[in-house]
Amino acid sequence: MGTNHSANQKPVFFRWIPTEKDRLSVGIKDTDNRLLIWCEGVSQIRNQKETFVGDKLICRLEINNIPSELVGELERSRSENIEYEAFRKKVVNKMIYPTISNFLDILRVNYGQYWVKNLRAWDSREGNIVRRLI
Helix, strand or coil, rough: CCCCCCCCCCEEECCCCCCCCCEEEECCCCCCCEEEEEECCCCECCCCCCCECEEEEEEEEECCCCCCHHHHHHHHCCCCCHHHHHHHHHHHHHHHHHHHHHHHHHHCCCCCCCHHHHCCCCCCHHCCCCCCHH
16 A cells, blocks of 8 residues: 655655756756756655655756856846846746746656646746745
Protein backbone atom coordinates (compact mmCIF):
# COMPACT_ATOMS: atom_id res chain seq x y z
CA MET A 1 0.00 0.00 0.00
CA GLY A 2 1.43 3.39 -1.02
CA THR A 3 1.86 6.46 1.11
CA ASN A 4 -0.47 9.41 0.63
CA HIS A 5 1.75 12.40 -0.11
CA SER A 6 -1.08 14.81 -0.92
CA ALA A 7 -0.94 16.45 2.49
CA ASN A 8 2.44 18.05 1.86
CA GLN A 9 1.85 18.94 -1.84
CA LYS A 10 5.59 18.73 -2.52
CA PRO A 11 7.36 16.74 -5.23
CA VAL A 12 8.62 13.28 -4.33
CA PHE A 13 11.69 11.70 -5.91
CA PHE A 14 12.82 8.08 -5.84
CA ARG A 15 16.51 7.15 -5.54
CA TRP A 16 17.65 10.63 -6.63
CA ILE A 17 16.65 14.24 -6.03
CA PRO A 18 18.01 17.27 -7.87
CA THR A 19 20.20 19.25 -5.47
CA GLU A 20 22.30 22.30 -6.21
CA LYS A 21 25.26 20.00 -6.81
CA ASP A 22 23.51 17.78 -9.39
CA ARG A 23 20.71 20.01 -10.59
CA LEU A 24 18.57 19.65 -13.67
CA SER A 25 19.49 21.78 -16.67
CA VAL A 26 16.49 22.53 -18.89
CA GLY A 27 16.82 24.33 -22.21
CA ILE A 28 14.47 27.26 -22.88
CA LYS A 29 12.39 26.82 -26.03
CA ASP A 30 13.68 28.68 -29.12
CA THR A 31 16.74 30.06 -27.30
CA ASP A 32 20.21 28.99 -26.21
CA ASN A 33 19.33 29.88 -22.61
CA ARG A 34 18.70 27.40 -19.83
CA LEU A 35 17.01 27.10 -16.46
CA LEU A 36 18.77 25.22 -13.67
CA ILE A 37 16.36 23.51 -11.26
CA TRP A 38 17.02 21.90 -7.90
CA CYS A 39 15.44 21.34 -4.50
CA GLU A 40 16.39 22.72 -1.12
CA GLY A 41 15.18 21.41 2.20
CA VAL A 42 15.31 17.78 1.16
CA SER A 43 13.93 15.19 3.55
CA GLN A 44 13.58 11.43 3.39
CA ILE A 45 10.20 9.81 3.84
CA ARG A 46 10.19 7.64 6.92
CA ASN A 47 9.96 3.90 6.34
CA GLN A 48 10.47 4.35 2.58
CA LYS A 49 14.03 3.68 1.49
CA GLU A 50 15.39 6.01 -1.21
CA THR A 51 12.27 8.22 -1.28
CA PHE A 52 12.85 11.96 -0.92
CA VAL A 53 10.66 15.06 -0.69
CA GLY A 54 11.82 18.38 -2.13
CA ASP A 55 10.78 21.24 0.15
CA LYS A 56 11.59 24.25 -2.05
CA LEU A 57 12.03 24.29 -5.79
CA ILE A 58 14.91 26.64 -6.65
CA CYS A 59 15.72 27.91 -10.13
CA ARG A 60 18.49 29.89 -11.72
CA LEU A 61 18.06 31.27 -15.20
CA GLU A 62 21.12 31.52 -17.41
CA ILE A 63 20.56 33.99 -20.24
CA ASN A 64 23.09 34.42 -23.03
CA ASN A 65 23.78 37.47 -25.18
CA ILE A 66 22.50 40.23 -22.88
CA PRO A 67 24.12 43.64 -23.40
CA SER A 68 26.43 44.41 -20.45
CA GLU A 69 24.70 47.78 -19.91
CA LEU A 70 21.39 45.99 -19.31
CA VAL A 71 22.99 43.49 -16.93
CA GLY A 72 24.56 46.32 -14.94
CA GLU A 73 21.29 48.24 -14.72
CA LEU A 74 19.35 45.14 -13.66
CA GLU A 75 21.88 44.40 -10.92
CA ARG A 76 21.83 48.00 -9.62
CA SER A 77 18.17 48.84 -9.97
CA ARG A 78 15.31 47.19 -8.15
CA SER A 79 13.09 50.21 -8.66
CA GLU A 80 10.11 50.62 -10.96
CA ASN A 81 11.69 51.38 -14.34
CA ILE A 82 9.42 50.86 -17.34
CA GLU A 83 12.26 50.10 -19.75
CA TYR A 84 13.58 47.26 -17.61
CA GLU A 85 10.16 46.12 -16.40
CA ALA A 86 9.39 44.96 -19.96
CA PHE A 87 12.54 42.83 -19.95
CA ARG A 88 11.67 41.37 -16.55
CA LYS A 89 8.14 40.50 -17.72
CA LYS A 90 9.53 38.74 -20.78
CA VAL A 91 11.93 36.72 -18.63
CA VAL A 92 9.17 35.59 -16.28
CA ASN A 93 6.37 35.06 -18.81
CA LYS A 94 8.36 33.63 -21.73
CA MET A 95 11.21 31.78 -20.04
CA ILE A 96 10.71 30.95 -16.37
CA TYR A 97 6.96 30.34 -16.13
CA PRO A 98 6.55 27.97 -19.12
CA THR A 99 9.63 25.95 -18.17
CA ILE A 100 8.71 25.48 -14.50
CA SER A 101 5.05 24.87 -15.35
CA ASN A 102 6.07 22.15 -17.82
CA PHE A 103 8.39 20.56 -15.23
CA LEU A 104 5.56 20.43 -12.67
CA ASP A 105 3.19 19.02 -15.33
CA ILE A 106 5.68 16.22 -16.00
CA LEU A 107 5.79 15.39 -12.28
CA ARG A 108 1.99 15.39 -12.12
CA VAL A 109 1.14 13.59 -15.37
CA ASN A 110 4.11 11.34 -16.15
CA TYR A 111 4.97 10.42 -12.56
CA GLY A 112 1.50 10.47 -10.99
CA GLN A 113 2.22 13.22 -8.45
CA TYR A 114 -1.32 14.56 -8.56
CA TRP A 115 -0.81 16.55 -5.34
CA VAL A 116 1.75 18.92 -6.89
CA LYS A 117 -0.12 22.15 -7.59
CA ASN A 118 -0.22 23.97 -10.91
CA LEU A 119 2.00 27.03 -11.09
CA ARG A 120 -0.03 30.20 -11.42
CA ALA A 121 1.15 32.65 -14.05
CA TRP A 122 2.36 36.00 -12.77
CA ASP A 123 -0.33 38.67 -12.90
CA SER A 124 0.95 42.26 -12.86
CA ARG A 125 -2.16 43.34 -10.92
CA GLU A 126 -0.98 41.22 -7.98
CA GLY A 127 2.27 43.04 -7.41
CA ASN A 128 5.66 44.08 -8.59
CA ILE A 129 7.57 41.61 -10.75
CA VAL A 130 10.83 42.50 -9.01
CA ARG A 131 9.48 41.20 -5.69
CA ARG A 132 8.42 38.00 -7.44
CA LEU A 133 11.93 37.44 -8.81
CA ILE A 134 13.83 38.12 -5.59
